[in-house]
Amino acid sequence: MENTATSTVNRRYASYVAVGDSFTEGMCDDLLPDGHYRGWADRVAARLAAEQPQSPFRYANLAVRGKLIGQIHDEQVPGAAAMQSELVTLAGGLNDVLRPGCDIAWVEEQLGRSAAALLAAGATVVLFTSTDPTRRMAGSARLLPAVLRMKAFVEGLGADPRVAVVDLFSAPCFDDRRLWAEDRLHLSPEGHRRVAEAVLEALGRPAAFDWRAPLPPAPPRGRAEKLRSDLRWLGNHLGPWIVRRLTGRSSGDGRAPKRADLAPYEG
Incomplete structure (x- = not known):
């Protein structure tokens, strides 16, 4: 569901802050000259800044990979x-x-309290439903009840006219492995490009392209190629993730936000 209430659609914004985890930090998108990932939020900032070239547009990205919702609420939302x-x-x-x-x-x-705090500060707030993991990841069926419950909760928050909801769950294009990085958890550059367009659409911007459209058919993969891909994933991504869980560590430990200040955006 994309909320299209008049208070969010086509409104011009002079400032934008992104909060969240690796999804919003931009993990696995193209690298910027400073070594940070670009990400869909940077892409959104670029489009919004281009709408008003004669006025300063300010942007901050406080998202840090690995953060749980309680950490986002405590560490990012107040700022x-x-x-x-x-x-x-x-x-x-x-x-x-x-x-x-x-x-x-x-x-x-925690998510509801975070949204309420941001609304109380006068912001238009954009929320997201998760993609459906069961359509692309084996063994993820256990996650579906929680994902569906979160989807309903976010859609409920979207009844507020100051909230826009980006519905990624209902977009089958995200079933395509090419929209995901090798780790199968983070978006590829094409995935980030589509999420950015989805956010802009939820804010009433004219479509630059159909972000829901399927990609052209991919060449079929043989069993050997699939096996090699699965083995790389197990060794390079799933294994280290399990180790971090067992040792109580996070990929974001000690990491600062890539844009900690609400400063003029220069693409």
Whole structure:
């Protein structure tokens, strides 16, 4: 569901803050000259800045990979609210859902409190539904009840006219492995490009392309190629992820946001 209330559609924004985890940090998109990933949020900032070339457009990205929703609520939301940005994107909770024993009611509470704090600061808030992991990842069926519950919760928040909801769950294009990086958790550059367009559409911008459209058919992969891909994934990505969970570490430990200040955006 994309909320298209008049308070969000076609409004011009002079400032934008992105909060969240690796999804919003931009993991696995193209690398920028400073070594950070670009990501869909940077792409959105570039489009919004281009709408008003004669006025300064300010942008901050506080997202850090690996963050849980409680950390986003405690570490990022207060700073984002204090910046009093006109637009904030808020994505979080999937890292919690991926962990066994996730308290989904607590996740919803933290997400709802985060959205409320940002709305109270005067922002238009953009929220997201997760893609459907069961359509592309074997063994992910256990996640579906929590994903569906989060989807309904986010759509409920979208009843507020100050909230826009980007529905990624209902877009089958994200079933295509080419929209995902080798780790199968983070978007590829094409995936980031499509999410950016989805956000802009939710904000009422004219479509630059159909972000829901399927990619051209991919060449078939043989069994040997699939096996090599699975082995690389197990060794390079799943194994290290499990080790971090067992040792209580996160990929974002000690990492600072890539754009900690609400500063003029220069593409």
